[in-house]
Amino acid sequence: MKDLDLNEHQLAELGARNRALAEKRHAPRPSERLRDALLRLIAQLPTWQACRADPKTILLIRPDHIGDAVLTMPAIRMLRTLQPEARLIALCGAWSAEVFAAYAEVDQVLTLPFPAFARGASKGAVWSPYVQAWRSARQLRRVEAGAAIIFRPDHWWGALLARWAGIPKRVGYALPNVAPFLTHAVPYREAHCVLENAALIASWLGKPIPQQLSAPFPFTEEDTAYVHSLLGEDSAHYAVIHVGAGSPYKTWQAEHWAYVADQLVEKLGVAIALTGSEREHAAAAAISAHMRRAAPYSLLGETNLSQLAALYAGARVVLGADSGPLHIAVSVDAPSVQLFGPADPQRFGPWGDSARHLVLTAEIACRPCRILDWRGDDAANHPCLSLIRPESVLAAALRVARR
Structure with a gap:
């Protein structure tokens, strides 16, 4: 992108224009309102319950890319400290699997092509995310997780996936499209995402967030x-x-x-x-x-x-x-x-x-x-x-x- 030669007034006008456009883009589209209505209906339906679930197996759902994965690791290290006997399984996209695999705190890494997160992928049919969630949930039941943590605050798909997989404890933020699929919905307060991630674990386990939250990337x-x-x-x-x-x-x-x-x-x-x-x-x-x-x-x-x-x-x-x-x-x-x-x-x-x-x-x-x-x-x-x-x-x- 080339340098722009704008005076103060022009820059203010451009900023106001872009802010108005951004507000429109962030406003719910008709397709999103239809999705919201569908999710409310799905949340009322009975769902499969796990006949076997290991309370020590915790599924860590993080669909985003490398930076988000790195910023999730301090919370995962906190969880490992609080639950040293737990089996921690990261469920992520192939694009961030290398991050979770690098840390000894994570016992296993599973990957999914999370809808809307695979860069360059076509959107597919409107029903594709739901079909994919159902199929992935059936496979995920084999993990027999006793709990799932949905780290991304607005990740309704991950919460739906965890519910359809029959995971008995599902932790995430109490946002409208996410909360209906959770068993432990944490009130959302915007903060640095490292603190947001840690707050989920602190609320679920009833423990304070430690003063020192860090997870240096491992190298040899x-x-x-x-x-x-x-x-x-x-x-x-x-x-x-x-x-x-x-x-x-x-x-x-x-x-x-x-x-x-x-x-x-x-x-x-x-x-x-x-x-x-x-x-x-x-x-x-x-x-x-x-x-x-x-x-x-x-x-x-x-x-x-x-x-x-x-x-x-x-x-x-x-x-x-x-x-x-x-x-x-x-x-x-x-x-x-x-x-x-x-x-x-x-x-x-x-x-x-x-x-x-x-x-x-x-x-x-x-x-x-x-x-x-x-x-x-x-x-x-x-x-x-x-x-x-x-x-x-x-x-x-x-x-x-x-x-």
Whole structure:
């Protein structure tokens, strides 16, 4: 997205316009009202009850992507501490399975192609989510879980799945479409999602939330050695830029990243490493093309998540837009700078020392709109990332790197 040259009045008008559009998009559509009515009817129907259920087996339902999974782990670690004999099974999408599999607190990982969470997948017929829930529930009965925790507050599908699977105890938030399928509905109070996740467990078990909630992403000495093999002599002094994000409206201009990278090379004497997925090579190439200093290490697709955690843990600073890998960086306490646009940093910002993990946002009235897909509208009308100045990002990076 290119820089916009807007005066204060134009920026205010654009913010008001976008805020009005966002309110319309967040308003329930006719199809959603029909779905709500159908869910109310389903909730009144009798359902299959488990004839066998192991009270020590707890199903942890988290449909979202890498960042949400990372931010759920402090609560799961809390649960493991409170229930050391429990069998904890994560039920997630294939896209976040590697996160849960990395932690010893999780005994088993099961995956489902959760409706509405598989990026790029077609929506299918209107009845598809219900058919899928019924079929998946029949398979899930074999787990014989005694309890299920639906971590995402509005995840009616996960709550319905747990009920149809006959799981006797179902914990989640008391939102209208979710509560009818729960046995323990917790009043919802918006907070940072780490606290939201922990609050479910605290309410269910009648225990306080511990003052320290953390779950550093696990990595080994072998992972660190692998990072050193990638960076060679530069493995002692490097900074990382994560080039990707889960939405094009979370990405920042390549020339801005290149400016920041060049300045970090000059002012800190570091090498630059770029991370991202295999799909983001074009973004990394654009950054490299704009750089005037030494060519960066392009590590896109070269690491698994534990190796990525080891890479971040050794960095002077890790920079990027709001994304799952940046939450991994924060979890291992790598100094970080995160750029936030449409998402709300109050709920999804870094969970760590605020002096060590900085958030930058643009001053525009529509932020955070919480909308990650503005198809049908010109992307230039949504400059919440492009308005962030590279000088501000550089200053933040130097600040945390020099602490």
